[in-house]
Amino acid sequence: MRNIPLEIPALVLGGGFTGLGAVRSLGRAGVPVHFVDDQKTEAIHSKYCKKYCVSPEINHNNDKLKKILSDLQNIIGNVVLFPSSDLYVMQLSNLIENLHGFYTPFPKKEVIQILINKRKFYETLMTYEVPHPTTSFPENIEDVLMIQEKTSYPVFIKPYYSHLFSKKFQKKRFHSTIKKTIA
Numbered sequence: 001m002r003n004i005p006l007e008i009p010a011l012v013l014g015g016g017f018t019g020l021g022a023v024r025s026l027g028r029a030g031v032p033v034h035f036v037d038d039q040k041t042e043a044i045h046s047k048y049c050k051k052y053c054v055s056p057e058i059n060h061n062n063d064k065l066k067k068i069l070s071d072l073q074n075i076i077g078n079v080v081l082f083p084s085s086d087l088y089v090m091q092l093s094n095l096i097e098n099l100h101g102f103y104t105p106f107p108k109k110e111v112i113q114i115l116i117n118k119r120k121f122y123e124t125l126m127t128y129e130v131p132h133p134t135t136s137f138p139e140n141i142e143d144v145l146m147i148q149e150k151t152s153y154p155v156f157i158k159p160y161y162s163h164l165f166s167k168k169f170q171k172k173r174f175h176s177t178i179k180k181t182i183a
Contacts, residue, residue: 008103009034009050009076011069013092014084015041022082023048034076036068051076059087066095073101080105086116086162118160153177 009032012022019035020043026033027048035043035052038059044052053072058065073079080103083089092099093109106112114120122135136151138144157174159165166172 007032009079010082011036011072011076011079011102012043012082012084013037013088015039015043016084019043019084020046022084026082034072034079036072059091062091062094065091066098069095069099069102078102090116116161118158118162 010022010026011034012019012026013036015035015037019037019041023033023035023043023046027046032050033046033048035049036058037043037052037054038056040054043049044054051072053068055064055068058068069081078101081092081099083092083106089106089112092104092106093112096104096109107115114124119137122132122137124130125132134151136143136147138147154175154177157176158172162172
């Protein structure tokens with residue numbers, strides 16, 4: 001990884017508590033901070049946020065995100081990108097070959113996929129024989145019913161991709177202490 005001069009500004013992508021925390025932490029350290037997201041969040045009101053851009057289309061549109069990043073680069077210069085959600089990490093990993101002049105302190109796309117996709121993560125743990133909780137990957141309701149009979153409770157149920165699940169259920173996981181709440 002290249003050494004990044006301290007005067008290079010940061011561009012935080014994504015809001016919520018993670019984005020706000022990144023804006024505040026970087027700002028307190030004296031780093032000029034800019035912010036991009038698909039909606040207005042608390043981060044834009046932080047005293048450390050110098051400029052912000054809100055564009056509803058960017059969270060699933062790589063071309064739109066690339067255009068906005070390019071436009072911002074023309075205004076504020078080269079920046080260090082700080083994605084604050086799985087979604088933005090995945091988007092940036094798809095664009096990384098085309099992001100010239102940006103500092104990208106995150107790993108290769110293959111590593112990101114292992115870290116974000118729960119199934120790939122657990123398969124990697126099994127490959128390297130790293131101890132981990134019993135993990136199942138049901139594909140349908142029949143699988144769930146079969147697994148439910150072999151499972152000890154309580155259990156946590158998490159999806160492969162947290163960001164998609166969170167949007168749909170407004171939760172990161174389900175917790176069950178009894179068998180009948182699973183199916």
